[in-house]
Amino acid sequence: MLNTVRRSILQKPYKSSLDSICKACFATQLQEPSEPRVVTAVPGPNSLRLKEELNAIQNSSAVQLFVDYTKSVGNYLSDADGNVFLDIYSQISSIPLGYNHPALLKAASDPSNLATFVNRAALGILPPKDFADKLKTALLSIAPKGLTEVQTMACGSCSVENALKAACFWYQNRERKGAAPSAEDLQSCLNNMTPGAPKLSILSFKGGFHGRTFGALSCTHSKAIHKLDVPAFDWPIATYPVYKYPLNENAAENDKTDQKCLREVQELIDEFGRRGVPVAGLIIEPIQGEGGDNHGSAKFFQGLRKICTKNGVAFIVDEVQTGGGPTGRMWAHEHFNLDESPDIVTFSKKLQIGGFYYKNPFRPDQPYRIFNTWLGDASKLIFLEQVVKVMREQNLIENIAKTGDYMLKGLESLQNKYPNILLRARGKGTFCAIDFHTPELRDKAVKVLHKNGIHCGGSGAATLRVRTTLTFNNTHVDIFLKKFELSLKELN
Amino acid sequence: MLNTVRRSILQKPYKSSLDSICKACFATQLQEPSEPRVVTAVPGPNSLRLKEELNAIQNSSAVQLFVDYTKSVGNYLSDADGNVFLDIYSQISSIPLGYNHPALLKAASDPSNLATFVNRAALGILPPKDFADKLKTALLSIAPKGLTEVQTMACGSCSVENALKAACFWYQNRERKGAAPSAEDLQSCLNNMTPGAPKLSILSFKGGFHGRTFGALSCTHSKAIHKLDVPAFDWPIATYPVYKYPLNENAAENDKTDQKCLREVQELIDEFGRRGVPVAGLIIEPIQGEGGDNHGSAKFFQGLRKICTKNGVAFIVDEVQTGGGPTGRMWAHEHFNLDESPDIVTFSKKLQIGGFYYKNPFRPDQPYRIFNTWLGDASKLIFLEQVVKVMREQNLIENIAKTGDYMLKGLESLQNKYPNILLRARGKGTFCAIDFHTPELRDKAVKVLHKNGIHCGGSGAATLRVRTTLTFNNTHVDIFLKKFELSLKELN
Numbered sequence: 001m002l003n004t005v006r007r008s009i010l011q012k013p014y015k016s017s018l019d020s021i022c023k024a025c026f027a028t029q030l031q032e033p034s035e036p037r038v039v040t041a042v043p044g045p046n047s048l049r050l051k052e053e054l055n056a057i058q059n060s061s062a063v064q065l066f067v068d069y070t071k072s073v074g075n076y077l078s079d080a081d082g083n084v085f086l087d088i089y090s091q092i093s094s095i096p097l098g099y100n101h102p103a104l105l106k107a108a109s110d111p112s113n114l115a116t117f118v119n120r121a122a123l124g125i126l127p128p129k130d131f132a133d134k135l136k137t138a139l140l141s142i143a144p145k146g147l148t149e150v151q152t153m154a155c156g157s158c159s160v161e162n163a164l165k166a167a168c169f170w171y172q173n174r175e176r177k178g179a180a181p182s183a184e185d186l187q188s189c190l191n192n193m194t195p196g197a198p199k200l201s202i203l204s205f206k207g208g209f210h211g212r213t214f215g216a217l218s219c220t221h222s223k224a225i226h227k228l229d230v231p232a233f234d235w236p237i238a239t240y241p242v243y244k245y246p247l248n249e250n251a252a253e254n255d256k257t258d259q260k261c262l263r264e265v266q267e268l269i270d271e272f273g274r275r276g277v278p279v280a281g282l283i284i285e286p287i288q289g290e291g292g293d294n295h296g297s298a299k300f301f302q303g304l305r306k307i308c309t310k311n312g313v314a315f316i317v318d319e320v321q322t323g324g325g326p327t328g329r330m331w332a333h334e335h336f337n338l339d340e341s342p343d344i345v346t347f348s349k350k351l352q353i354g355g356f357y358y359k360n361p362f363r364p365d366q367p368y369r370i371f372n373t374w375l376g377d378a379s380k381l382i383f384l385e386q387v388v389k390v391m392r393e394q395n396l397i398e399n400i401a402k403t404g405d406y407m408l409k410g411l412e413s414l415q416n417k418y419p420n421i422l423l424r425a426r427g428k429g430t431f432c433a434i435d436f437h438t439p440e441l442r443d444k445a446v447k448v449l450h451k452n453g454i455h456c457g458g459s460g461a462a463t464l465r466v467r468t469t470l471t472f473n474n475t476h477v478d479i480f481l482k483k484f485e486l487s488l489k490e491l492n
Numbered sequence: 493m494l495n496t497v498r499r500s501i502l503q504k505p506y507k508s509s510l511d512s513i514c515k516a517c518f519a520t521q522l523q524e525p526s527e528p529r530v531v532t533a534v535p536g537p538n539s540l541r542l543k544e545e546l547n548a549i550q551n552s553s554a555v556q557l558f559v560d561y562t563k564s565v566g567n568y569l570s571d572a573d574g575n576v577f578l579d580i581y582s583q584i585s586s587i588p589l590g591y592n593h594p595a596l597l598k599a600a601s602d603p604s605n606l607a608t609f610v611n612r613a614a615l616g617i618l619p620p621k622d623f624a625d626k627l628k629t630a631l632l633s634i635a636p637k638g639l640t641e642v643q644t645m646a647c648g649s650c651s652v653e654n655a656l657k658a659a660c661f662w663y664q665n666r667e668r669k670g671a672a673p674s675a676e677d678l679q680s681c682l683n684n685m686t687p688g689a690p691k692l693s694i695l696s697f698k699g700g701f702h703g704r705t706f707g708a709l710s711c712t713h714s715k716a717i718h719k720l721d722v723p724a725f726d727w728p729i730a731t732y733p734v735y736k737y738p739l740n741e742n743a744a745e746n747d748k749t750d751q752k753c754l755r756e757v758q759e760l761i762d763e764f765g766r767r768g769v770p771v772a773g774l775i776i777e778p779i780q781g782e783g784g785d786n787h788g789s790a791k792f793f794q795g796l797r798k799i800c801t802k803n804g805v806a807f808i809v810d811e812v813q814t815g816g817g818p819t820g821r822m823w824a825h826e827h828f829n830l831d832e833s834p835d836i837v838t839f840s841k842k843l844q845i846g847g848f849y850y851k852n853p854f855r856p857d858q859p860y861r862i863f864n865t866w867l868g869d870a871s872k873l874i875f876l877e878q879v880v881k882v883m884r885e886q887n888l889i890e891n892i893a894k895t896g897d898y899m900l901k902g903l904e905s906l907q908n909k910y911p912n913i914l915l916r917a918r919g920k921g922t923f924c925a926i927d928f929h930t931p932e933l934r935d936k937a938v939k940v941l942h943k944n945g946i947h948c949g950g951s952g953a954a955t956l957r958v959r960t961t962l963t964f965n966n967t968h969v970d971i972f973l974k975k976f977e978l979s980l981k982e983l984n
Binding site for chain 1: 538542545546548549550551553554555556557558559560561562564569572583584586587591592593596597599600601603604606607608609610611612613614616617618619620621623624627628632641642643646647648649650653654656657660661663664665673677678679681682683684685688689690691692693698703704705706707708710713715716717718719720721722723724725726727729840841844855856857858859860861862863864865866869875949
């Protein structure tokens with residue numbers, strides 16, 4: 001195809017003419033609806049038909065709705081049947097600013113970004129010339145305190161897998177006292193054998209969720225259906241504290257729970273050390289998102305940090321679901337006032353791209369140890385750069401902290417009004433949850449809420465989890481609470 | 493942000509006005525250069541400076557060049573120093589049509605695609621309403637014969653991880669004779685214990701590469717640096733046949749190699765069965781891409797297929813690097829004339845999106861068993877749809893078969909002329925390779941080729957691997973061979 005006529009909109013004179021056109025196009029106004037509108041059963045006939053069609057290609061039984069993303073706006077999701085839902089689930093917490101946000105539409109239609117979209121770079125060997133700049137403005141500018149380096153990945157699972165590897169590299173380098181690996185190390189690892197492929201373990205927590213690939217799945221313990229039939233590493237699993245609510249009335253008992261859980265962590269580290277499978281890293285969610293919205297206390301996390309430091313274990317905080325603002329801080333672990341930062345923090349979802357931040361000692365010492373073809377996707381950094389800019393300009397994280405307080409008060413009030421249905425309202429920012437007395441009741445509530453125009457999802461056995469965008473505000477909260485109460489009345 | 497003025501370029505009247513503008517913009521002609529042009533040392537001063545800057549953020553030692561993707565065209569890669577290389581590596585074989593292909597630029601700037609780019613869907617629960625259509629036109633239309641279903645994923649590693657899981661599900665469902673899992677299965681798997689997390693194994697091959705996450709890495713055996721310090725499953729590893737070249741002069745010996753390797757596979761399946769870690773699946777590349785371009789024969793693969801069927805082992809062909817046309821067939825395993833199709837075929841790279849095709853018995857029986865938040869990225873299907881269209885319209889795969897024949901003849905001719913440097917020229921399509929007598933010589937050759945304007949990469953210990961786009965033609969081959977000979981003279 002050499003010398004094929006190749007037409008491009010990348011060139012400067014054309015870029016500027018396109019710019020003026022885009023400005024013209026942006027003149028229309030597409031507004032968020034003022035409330036949900038459900039015009040069919042949920043799912044509607046079109047969603048049901050499309051689900052059957054998809055089921056001929058793959059198991060489509062998890063599909064809830066088919067979505068018209070062109071018509072979805074802000075915090076409102078439009079489906080294939082013309083139904084419009086207030087979305088408090090935001091694609092499993094992965095939409096930062098709402099649907100079709102103007103800043104993202106503009107970035108996606110900016111001709112100067114086109115080359116990044118159509119030429120996906122192998123970022124580890126041939127990064128675009130603005131790669132370091134983009135990492136700085138999009139990722140380092142929001143890095144957790146004390147974590148100075150960052151590695152991109154394509155999704156949450158790969159972020160966790162590679163974070164676990166970074167912990168193992170760090171642990172073994174220390175064991176070798178910085179010496180080069182031996183010939184035996186290099187040969188044995190090729191055959192999956194010790195000493196090169198060492199017997200190390202990662203400590204994780206009951207109810208935790210870190211992904212569904214083999215390494216991440218060995219750290220995941222939230223639901224059997226995720227793990228059934230998959231071989232797993234025999235790694236230590238500790239108890240995540242589950243508190244009595246309201247917290248202020250149960251402080252002494254919850255404090256005992258923390259102490260018990262911390263003792264168990266130390267005991268497991270000791271036990272696996274004795275077994276010859278030492279713990280290289282500990283991975284934990286600041287709030288267990290999939291496992292039922294369990295919130296560990298600041299004291300508990302401060303204790304974990306101390307145990308990790310004392311035992312030479314990497315402290316990995318998995319912020320795939322909590323990172324990027326929904327808890328009212330950029331990173332949920334900021335709520336814990338840790339004396340010393342985590343060693344590694346993973347991210348994905350709201351950040352558009354996966355990856356992990358780390359402290360310098362966790363930098364791999366050689367190339368190709370943390371590597372794959374794409375290492376994420378530079379086009380997602382274009383979006384993240386805009387997300388960060390809008391977050392700052394509009395104080396979205398501070399706002400979400402306030403909106404979250406307002407929401408939690410509303411949930412507590414409903415819980416007091418419907419104590420036979422609801423309990424344990426809890427949350428940070430709009431990362432809120434409330435439990436139902438039985439799983440059946442929760443499942444029914446989710447359906448009734450859908451019918452009443454609220455798109456939402458569950459977590460754990462009997463929890464409703466709220467996962468909003470960062471542009472969710474008190475007016476949205478009012479609508480949600482109104483529809484929630486309507487649904488509770490139907491359940492009663 | 494409710495009732496915020498939201499401006500959109502998604503709406504119909506504006507779409508049509510944008511269309512006419514884009515047509516105007518596409519009028520310019522951006523042509524592929526007629527040859528490489530190197531104006532600085534490689535890497536040049538800008539690449540070196542940017543590499544140092546990136547090294548403050550992450551280990552940048554694998555970076556070869558910083559690229560100006562806006563200026564890269566077709567099979568030519570432009571770097572940050574104004575150097576222009578003929579690219580025979582194509583981002584580790586992941587660019588299908590060349591840089592800034594008009595069909596992809598057009599798709600990326602089509603306003604009707606914008607919503608897919610800016611609103612990344614959780615494809616497993618809220619797919620866009622055209623999702624089944626896109627899967628059909630982009631993925632099912634090029635499915636390997638006999639594989640009727642497809643699951644998308646974000647990258648090659650996740651594709652492999654989930655393919656291995658699908659094999660384990662299938663194996664255990666058969667063990668349970670279709671009965672539901674027991675309460676003990678469900679409880680034990682949460683703790684990584686048998687019987688729910690069973691002792692199953694996956695058989696892989698020496699020199700194989702399947703990715704760098706924990707499951708995929710346990711099947712990878714190409715280079716120690718990928719595996720060092722990472723805990724691995726003790727799974728069986730068989731010998732991949734490595735033949736004597738030229739093939740036609742060594743047929744009898746190579747046939748013996750095949751028979752020996754097949755016997756070893758059966759022995760390992762028997763051994764791991766006896767050990768109580770039965771083999772649920774066998775994973776293999778049709779051509780070992782990273783491990784040094786080892787080509788298994790059609791007979792070998794036919795033998796493997798028979799062994800898998802006989803032993804009830806899932807036959808997984810990993811086409812992440814070979815799939816999508818570069819071998820002169822859509823799927824490299826088509827070269828093997830198998831009586832029965834593989835059970836699972838993984839893909840990524842040239843297909844823009846990861847995933848795997850599978851036969852219906854490998855469909856997970858319940859939702860959430862093969863699942864994650866994004867399950868790939870619907871925007872990549874927009875590009876793949878265009879790639880498939882262009883492939884068909886321009887007979888790219890047939891062309892690449894012919895171009896590959898022409899290239900291989902040229903490599904053989906150079907090998908005959910420089911027998912003290914080169915040996916074992918081999919290839920299918922433009923998926924070609926040639927060995928050097930020593931690793932040092934190969935490493936030096938890669939550098940000299942870079943200096944002479946050919947962007948290329950190695951594989952295995954002493955191999956140069958050729959991984960072109962599908963638009964590579966005989967004129968490109970001529971330039972490559974001319975520059976290759978020039979480089980060989982410098983090495984001599």
